[in-house]
Amino acid sequence: MIGRRLPQLFFALSALALVILIAALWKASTPEWKKYQRQFRALEAQGEPNAVTKAAVLATPPQIHQVMLTGLQRVDRCATCHLGVDDPTMKNAPEPFRYHAGLGPHVPSKFGCTICHGGQGLATEKDAAHGNVQFWQTPILSREYIRASCGRCHKEGDVPDVPELTEGRRLFETQGCRGCHKLNGVGGSIGPDLTEEGANHRSPEWLERHFLAPNAVSAGSAMPNFHFTREQARALTYYMLSLTSEEMGTYYSSLRLIPSPGYGRQLFIERNCIVCHSIGGVGSKSGPDLQGVTKRHSLGWLDEQLVNPQQVYPGSTMPEYDLETNARKALVAYMAKATPEDAQEILSHREKPLSTEEVSIEAGRRDFARFGCAGCHGTELQGGVPNPNAQGGQVPSLLHLSDDYTKDEVIAVIRNGRAAPLDNPKGPTPPLYMPSWKQLLSDEDIHQVVEFLWSKQQKSTESW
Amino acid sequence: MNFARDIWRSIFRRDPLLTDKGKSELVFLNVWLHIHPAKVKTENMRFKHTFYLGFITFFLFVVLVTTGIALMFYYRPYPPHAYQDMKDLEYVVFLGSFLRGMHRWAAHGMVICVFLHMCRVFYTASYKKPRQFNWVIGVLLLLLTLGLSFTGYLLPWDQLAFWAITVGTNIGSYAPIVGGQVREILLGGHSVGEAGLLRFYVLHVAVLPSAVILLTIVHFWRVRKDGGLSRPIWKLKPKKQEELVTIGAPPVTAAVNAVVASPQKTYGLMEVVTGKPIFETISPEEEDEAVFSYPYAFFREAIALLATVVGVMLMSLLFRAPLEELANPAKTPNPAKAPWYFLGLQELVSHSALLGGVVAPTLMVLALLVIPYFDRSPSRRPIDRKWAIWLFTIFVAANLILIVVGTFFRGPGWALVPPWVHVTGAVE
Numbered sequence: 001m002i003g004r005r006l007p008q009l010f011f012a013l014s015a016l017a018l019v020i021l022i023a024a025l026w027k028a029s030t031p032e033w034k035k036y037q038r039q040f041r042a043l044e045a046q047g048e049p050n051a052v053t054k055a056a057v058l059a060t061p062p063q064i065h066q067v068m069l070t071g072l073q074r075v076d077r078c079a080t081c082h083l084g085v086d087d088p089t090m091k092n093a094p095e096p097f098r099y100h101a102g103l104g105p106h107v108p109s110k111f112g113c114t115i116c117h118g119g120q121g122l123a124t125e126k127d128a129a130h131g132n133v134q135f136w137q138t139p140i141l142s143r144e145y146i147r148a149s150c151g152r153c154h155k156e157g158d159v160p161d162v163p164e165l166t167e168g169r170r171l172f173e174t175q176g177c178r179g180c181h182k183l184n185g186v187g188g189s190i191g192p193d194l195t196e197e198g199a200n201h202r203s204p205e206w207l208e209r210h211f212l213a214p215n216a217v218s219a220g221s222a223m224p225n226f227h228f229t230r231e232q233a234r235a236l237t238y239y240m241l242s243l244t245s246e247e248m249g250t251y252y253s254s255l256r257l258i259p260s261p262g263y264g265r266q267l268f269i270e271r272n273c274i275v276c277h278s279i280g281g282v283g284s285k286s287g288p289d290l291q292g293v294t295k296r297h298s299l300g301w302l303d304e305q306l307v308n309p310q311q312v313y314p315g316s317t318m319p320e321y322d323l324e325t326n327a328r329k330a331l332v333a334y335m336a337k338a339t340p341e342d343a344q345e346i347l348s349h350r351e352k353p354l355s356t357e358e359v360s361i362e363a364g365r366r367d368f369a370r371f372g373c374a375g376c377h378g379t380e381l382q383g384g385v386p387n388p389n390a391q392g393g394q395v396p397s398l399l400h401l402s403d404d405y406t407k408d409e410v411i412a413v414i415r416n417g418r419a420a421p422l423d424n425p426k427g428p429t430p431p432l433y434m435p436s437w438k439q440l441l442s443d444e445d446i447h448q449v450v451e452f453l454w455s456k457q458q459k460s461t462e463s464w
Numbered sequence: 465m466n467f468a469r470d471i472w473r474s475i476f477r478r479d480p481l482l483t484d485k486g487k488s489e490l491v492f493l494n495v496w497l498h499i500h501p502a503k504v505k506t507e508n509m510r511f512k513h514t515f516y517l518g519f520i521t522f523f524l525f526v527v528l529v530t531t532g533i534a535l536m537f538y539y540r541p542y543p544p545h546a547y548q549d550m551k552d553l554e555y556v557v558f559l560g561s562f563l564r565g566m567h568r569w570a571a572h573g574m575v576i577c578v579f580l581h582m583c584r585v586f587y588t589a590s591y592k593k594p595r596q597f598n599w600v601i602g603v604l605l606l607l608l609t610l611g612l613s614f615t616g617y618l619l620p621w622d623q624l625a626f627w628a629i630t631v632g633t634n635i636g637s638y639a640p641i642v643g644g645q646v647r648e649i650l651l652g653g654h655s656v657g658e659a660g661l662l663r664f665y666v667l668h669v670a671v672l673p674s675a676v677i678l679l680t681i682v683h684f685w686r687v688r689k690d691g692g693l694s695r696p697i698w699k700l701k702p703k704k705q706e707e708l709v710t711i712g713a714p715p716v717t718a719a720v721n722a723v724v725a726s727p728q729k730t731y732g733l734m735e736v737v738t739g740k741p742i743f744e745t746i747s748p749e750e751e752d753e754a755v756f757s758y759p760y761a762f763f764r765e766a767i768a769l770l771a772t773v774v775g776v777m778l779m780s781l782l783f784r785a786p787l788e789e790l791a792n793p794a795k796t797p798n799p800a801k802a803p804w805y806f807l808g809l810q811e812l813v814s815h816s817a818l819l820g821g822v823v824a825p826t827l828m829v830l831a832l833l834v835i836p837y838f839d840r841s842p843s844r845r846p847i848d849r850k851w852a853i854w855l856f857t858i859f860v861a862a863n864l865i866l867i868v869v870g871t872f873f874r875g876p877g878w879a880l881v882p883p884w885v886h887v888t889g890a891v892e
Contacts, residue, residue, distance in 0.1 A: 006763060013770040020777045027781070028559045064556055073544065077555070122551040135623075135788040196794070 033124050034062045036081040040097050043090075064124065067112045071249020076112035076121035078129065085113075110251075116149040117141055137201045141241070145204040151242025152198065153256050157263040157330065168239025171232060176379075179372010180223070184245070188372060188435055191223060198243040207237040222431040224375060224385040257326035264334025269346055271321055280340030282347065287318065294336040302332050357451070364452025367445055376432055381456055390420035390430040402457040407450050414446050487756040497762075499684050501692060503754040504761045513588070513696040516768040517581035522680065523772040524574040528612075529673065531567040539619070541665035543658050546621035547790045554787065565780030571613050573776065575805055578609045586835070586856050589844035590694035596836035598686040601679055603832045608676050610805060615668035617803050618661060626791035627800040629664070630656050635802060635809050638821025655793065700845055798876040807870030808863050814878050831859070 041058050048054040065079040084090025084097040086108050091099045100108070106116070114121040118138040123129040131139035141149060151165045158166045172178075178187035181194045206217060211233035214223040228236065248256070257263070268274070276287035283289075294302065304311065306328045309318035323331070368374060376385050376395045383397035401410060417436030419429075437446065478489035488502040507513070538557055539549050553560035582602060585591055591599035618629040633656070637647040652659025687693065755761075802810045812820025839852050846853060875881030 006767060010763070010767050010770065013767065013774055017770060017774050017777065020774065020781055024559060024562045024777065024781055028562060075548070120551075122548065122555060124555040128555070137789055 031124060032126060033064070033080045036096060037062045037083065040083040043093060043097060067109060069110075069112045069115075071251050072112065072115050073247065073249075074112060074114060074121050076108075076114050077124055078113040078119070078121060079108065080124055081126070081129075082113070114138075115152065116146065118149075137199055139201070139203075142204070145238070145241060148198075148204070148238040148241035151239065152244055152246070153248055153252055154258055155242075155256055157257045157266075157326070158260055159258055160260055160262075162238070164235040164238040165242060167232070167235035168237070168242075171228075171236055172239055174369050175226060176369055176372030176374035178370055179375045181372075183243070186440070188440070190432075190435060194240065194243055195245050196243065197240045199246070204237055204241060207240050208233050211236050220431075226375075257324065257330070259326045259329030259333050261330070261333045261337055263327075264330035264332070265338075265342070265346075267323070267327055267331050268334055268338075269349075274343065274346055274350070276318070279338045279343035282340040282343035290335050290338060291340070294332060299332060302335075303328050306331065360448045360451045361455045362452075363445075364448035364450070364455075367441065367449050368452055371437070371440060373449070381453070385432065387420060387430045387432040389423050389427040390432070391423050393423065395432060398453055399456065399458045401453055407454065410450050410453065411446055414441070414449065415443075481758065484756065487758045490758050497757075499688055500757045500761060501688065502757060504692065504757050505695075505754050506760075507696050507699050507753065508693040509761060509764055510696060514584060514693065515580070516764070517577055517584055519765055519768045520772050521574055521577040521581055523769045524570045524577060524776070525676065525680070527570045527773060527776055528567060528574065531563050531570065532669065532673075534563050535567055536669060541619065541662050543621055543661060543791070546619065546661060550620045550622070550787055554784075561784060562777075562780050565783065565785045566776050567616075568785035569779040569783070570776045571616060573779075574609055575613050578606050582606060582832075583856075583860060587846075587853065588694060588697055589839075589849060589852075591836040592839070592842060592844060593836075595686070595690045595694070598683060598690060599836045600833055601683050601686070603829070605676065605679050605683060606832075607829065608672055608679065612668060612672045612676065613805070614803060615664040615672065618656070618664045619668065620787055621661065621791050623788040623791055623795075623797060624786060626656055626793070627797055628803050629660070631800050631810060632802040632806050635806065635813055635821050638813070638817045639826075640822060643821070656791075657793075694844070697844060697846065799874055799878050801870070801874070804867060804871050807874075808866030811866045811870035811874070814874075828859075828863075 037060075041060055045054045045057045048057060064077055065083070066075055066077045067079065068075050079085055081096045082098075084093050085100045088099050088101075090097050091101065093099070112121060113119070117140055119131040119140040120129055120133075120136050120138075127133055128136070131137075147162045148165070150159045150162050154165070172183070177183075177194075180188045180191035182189060183194050185195070187193075210217045210223075211226075211228050212230070213225055214221045215225070273290075274283045276284050278284055278287075278289045280291040281289065297305075301312070305313075305318075306321065306323060308320060309316040310320075369379070377383050377398050378385070381398040383395045385395040386393065387395050405413075413434060415436065415438045418434040420433050422430070441449070478493050479486035481487055481490060491497050491500050491502045535553070538553055538560065540546060550564070553564050555561075557563075585599065585602065614629070614632060617632075618625045633647045633651060636650075637643040639646070648654065650660070650663060651657070652663050801807060809820050809825060812824050814820070839849075841848060843849065872883040873880055875885075
C-alpha cells in the first residue's frame, strides 16, 4: 500500500516537466524572425572593410522592429524581417531584405506596410504575417491588385496612375449598384452591404470573376450579369478592394485628395469658373483672364484668393467656394497648364440651360441610375433580367408603363414596393422583387423618377 | 552557530521528521498542511477511490491563478487593445503564447474535472449525512467555475469570444422577469461592448476567484471536519449502521457508547465537542490501517500536482489557444455558438427557448442542490441506490449527448450537419 513504484512515477513526471519547459523555452527563444535578422546582419557585414564595424554589425542584438501608427490604428512589425525596406543600399538584396523603391511620400515610418499591402502587421511569423492563415481577414495583396489600396485613403478626386479607381467609382454610381447594395449607409438591401468590402476575406480574383459572371462563382446569386468588359471588371474589383470604413487619422485624411491638374479641371467645370473667367481670351470677360496667372502671382497668393477673395481684393465679386486645401491646389495646378483650346473644349460641352421640366427629368434619370433601378429594369428601361417563376420569367420592361398605369399608381408601387407576380402560384418565390423605396427616396425624388419614366414611354404599336 | 540554529528553530519548530512526533508536528504546526490529519487511512489514498479529481481540480485552479496573474500584466480590458494584446502575447511576449495556452487549457480542464469530481462523489454516495452541505458548496463551486470560464471567454475580444458571449447571455435573458435585467447588468448595456468587457474582466480576475477561494477553504475544512474522505464503497461492511460513524457525527440511532463523565478526570475541549474520549476518535483497528500524512499522502498529492502541471504544459506546447479575427458586431458567424459547456442549453433553446433558457438550467441546478436532502437513505452501497444511480446517469448522459450534438452536429442555421460533412459557402 505504500506504493513502491511511486518514486519512479514522481521522477519520471519531474523529468517530463523539465523537458517540456525546456522545449517551450527553446521554442520561445528561437522565433523565425531571429533567423532572418542573422541573415541580414551577415548581408550587411559582407561589404564592410573595417573589422571593428563588421564585428559591431554582426553583434547587433536581435530585436522586433515595429512602427506604431496610431493614426491608422495599427502596429506593423513587418520590418522585423523586411529589414532593408528603407535602406537604398539594399536595392539588389534578395527578399525579404530588398529596398522598397518608388514610395514617394509614403515612407514606411509614417505609413507602415499593411495599409497598402494587407497582411497581419502584428504577427512575427511568416505565414501569419502575410495573412495566409485562418481567421485573418486581409491576406497580403498580390502585385497585380496592389494599386487598389491607394483608394483606401484617396477616396476623392483621381489618383494618378490608378485610373481603375476613378473608373470603378464611376461605374458603381452609374450602373445602379446602389439599388441592391448599401455603401456607407446609402443603398438597397437586396445584396450585401459593401461598406467593408475591402476588409472582407475575399480574393481579388473571386471579385473579378464575379463581376464577369456572378452566377459562375456564386450559384443562385440574384445579381444580374451586367456584361462588363474585362477592364470594367478590373476597375470595379479595384474599387471594391479600396472600400473600408476604417478611420484614418487627420494626418492621413488631410492628404487623401491628390492635387492633380485633372481633378482641377473637373473642379473648374463643376464650379463654373468659365462663366466669369477666360483662358487666353476664351470664355467670359467679367473676371480676369487666367492664362499665365500662376506666373503673375505666387502660389500662396492664389491659395489665399481662393480661400477668401474679399481679403485679397476688397470689393471683389468673386464668391467664396469653400474648397479644401488639396482642391485649391488642384485648381492652381490646372490653371498652370490651362490653354485656350481646352477652354474652348469646356465651353462646347457646357449644356444649355434646362427648363424646370427637363431638370426634373434629368434628376429622375440620375436617381434611376444611381439607386440601381437600371440594375434590374435596364439602362434603357428594357427589363429582361431573368427572374425565375415571375410572370414572364423576367423583370418587366418599363417602356409601356403608361398603357396600364397612371402616374399615381406607379408612384405607389415605387413607394411601397411589390412582390413579383408569380407565374406558377405553387412554385418558388422569385429571387427579385420590387423593394420599397420610401426610406431612400423622398416624394420629390420619386416624382422625378416617374417624370423620367414618362419621358421614355413608347407609343404602343397595338391600338384597340 | 547557536545563533543560526536559534533562527532555524524559531521558523521550523517541529522535531526532526524521522520521528513520529516530528511527522505529526509537521502537520499540526504548519498553517498550510494542518488541513490534513496527521494520519490518513491507507484505503483513502487509493487512486481508484477518488481518482484524485478534487486535488486535480484544485491544482488546475492554482495553475490558472498563476498564469492568469502573469497574463494580467499584458492585458488591457478595452476593446481594440484587448485583441491587440492577445496578438502581442502570441507573437512578441516571451513565452506569451505558452502562458496563454496553459491558461486556456487549464480552464477547460477545470470545467471537466469539476464535473467528473461531482460524478465521483455522487457514485460513491459521499454526499450523505453528514456531508450534505459540503455537496451544496461543491455545486456552488461548479457554478462559479462555469462563471469563471464564461467571463474569461470574452476577454480575448475575438469573433469566437464576442459571439459566444452574445449567444450565452441571450440564453440567460430567457429567464422570466429578471432575465433581461440580469443580462443588462452583466453587460452594462443591451449588447456586448466596452462596458461588458470591463465587467467581465472584473468578475473574472477579482470577484469570482475570491468567491472560489473562500468556498474552497470551506469545502476543504468541511471534508476534514466530516471525518476526511468517505470510505471506499468496497470497504463498506454489509448491512451495518456503524459504517456511517464518523468523527463529529455519531449516528442518531446507534447507541453511543459514551463514557460517563467522571468527576475525577479533566476533559479536553475536543472531547467535550465530540462527546467521545479522545482515544476513541480513531478505533485501534483503523489505527492499524492508517499511515502518517508525511510522506505518504503528501507524496501522492505532489504526484497529482506534477501530473496536472505536466498535462497542462504538454497541451499548451502542442496546441495553441484559439484566437479568431477581431470581434465584429456587424458580422455574425453562422452558426454562432456559446462556449461548449453551454451548448447543451443552446441545443435545448433551439427547440424551445423556455425549456433551454429557463426550465432546464433552473431544474438542473435545483436538482443538484437538493440531492443530499432528498436521497435520505443512509446506505451508501450501490445495490441500495439503483434508482439514484440510474437517474444521475441519465442526467449525465443527457447533458453529454446534448453538448456533443450542439458542438459537433450543428451547422449553419443550426441545421443538423454531421461533423464529417463540409458545408461550402456557409459563411457570407
